[in-house]
């Protein structure tokens with residue numbers, strides 16, 4: 259284990275992502291399952307972290323995994339408690355030393371795919387640090403700690419409960435080595451704490467909690483036991499995957515339904531006034547012979563027009579000012595917290611437009627790409643503006659979601675779900691785009707998120723399945739959806 263400067267292991271409480279996160283919601287936009295949570299308990303140095311890491315190694319192809327450590331939830335210590343801790347007289351092994359309520363709340367949020375902020379604990383300082391760590395988006399969570407099976411509220415959140423049963427001499431030997439090498443203790447320190455607190459707590463609390471476990475894994479030579487557990491987890495995750503696919507396939511008829519009467523009545527779509535100027539810009543952007551320089555220039559102009567239109571959907575309150583002519587003018591003032599989140603890369607031109615209109619607007623980005631083998635969207639990276647990271651602020655924040663076109667609506671659905679997971683209100687999300695298709699996207703979005711508004715400069719007739727160009731890395735072609743007549747791949751035309 260590598261110690262950090264704060265004495266905490268580096269590999270815990272970080273979400274590991276391999277090939278991106280597939281949809282965790284159905285066509286109606288609602289989550290179809292919770293994250294899969296595994297609780298691992300056992301004595302100090304029994305091998306809990308070792309087991310968690312072995313599970314992760316064996317599940318390598320999984321999208322996003324987190325090891326959540328109980329250590330993060332040690333309570334804040336006052337001066338007196340700190341003095342006791344530094345003389346090895348503080349009981350870190352009693353259940354009351356852990357903030358179980360906060361622990362269960364953070365885990366519940368993560369299990370429900372909401373963001374959370376966990377405390378950061380320093381073993382070197384025996385103290386909770388002032389900063390917290392933002393976590394979001396794990397589909398498998400492994401919770402490890404000596405007391406993770408003690409609290410009933412925590413136990414209710416686990417899909418699988420494991421206890422690592424290890425010989426006490428081996429645990430003491432491992433702990434001596436670790437605490438001296440990584441936590442800055444002496445032999446005397448470790449033995450004093452072990453005999454006074456660690457051993458009695460194991461006998462009274464930790465050991466007896468093994469009765470809640472579904473599986474007992476030995477603390478050494480445990481390869482076979484870990485393999486069996488991994489097979490069980492793989493089976494459980496495969497079952498979820500199957501139900502997810504069948505859910506999504508039911509969304510497909512929506513694509514064929516077209517721009518039906520209901521969609522044209524949907525007030526969620528705001529189409530820019532089709533002025534001669536706007537039509538002229540569109541003609542240039544749609545022309546395949548337009549140079550890249552001209553494409554950028556006119557895409558930038560169009561972005562400004564779309565953003566200006568979106569600004570009208572924000573809340574304004576009456577505001578009076580004194581004019582230089584000594585009069586009072588009664589006007590309006592924008593009151594909302596506004597930020598922008600662009601879907602990379604095609605949201606880029608609109609992001610530049612938003613910055614021209616709202617100069618200091620906080621910006622974030624979501625990297626969403628199609629899985630080449632299944633065509634499903636994958637969330638590869640999330641970087642959200644500070645207003646959205648905290649739930650209390652997110653609910654009062656208005657978000658311009660930016661992407662240059664909405665075809666099937668798959669990326670839009672995923673991006674909106676991410677914002678809702680963070681607590682942004684559906685009615686506060688305004689999707690700014692150059693182009694939407696009559697088929698597909700609007701139908702899916704209208705049904706899933708009727709409160710979201712879409713500002714677009716054009717609505718095109720068709721959404722067709724096509725083949726992509728040959729991928730220079732894999733030599734393969736993929737099935738892709740394209741809007742017709744459309745503008746082609748706006749991201750490529752703007753950036754390449």
Ligand SMILES: Nc1ncnc2c1ncn2[C@@H]1O[C@H](COP(=O)(O)OP(=O)(O)O)[C@@H](O)[C@H]1O
Pocket residue numbers: 259300301302303304305306307308309432436477478479480
């Ligand atoms: N099955 C195992 N085989 C070999 N070494 C192990 C095994 N389990 C744990 N260890 C070692 O024992 C030490 C303590 O294990 P760790 O997983 O950190 O304990 P815990 O998380 O329970 O406190 C580590 O150095 C780890 O590599």
Ligand SMILES: O=c1ccn([C@@H]2O[C@H](COP(=O)(O)O)[C@@H](O)[C@H]2O)c(=O)[nH]1
Pocket residue numbers: 301302303329332343350351380381383384385403404456
């Ligand atoms: O400030 C602290 C906090 C905790 N401890 C000891 O840590 C272990 C739990 O961690 P494991 O990784 O499961 O071993 C617990 O037994 C506490 O005694 C500490 O020494 N100082």
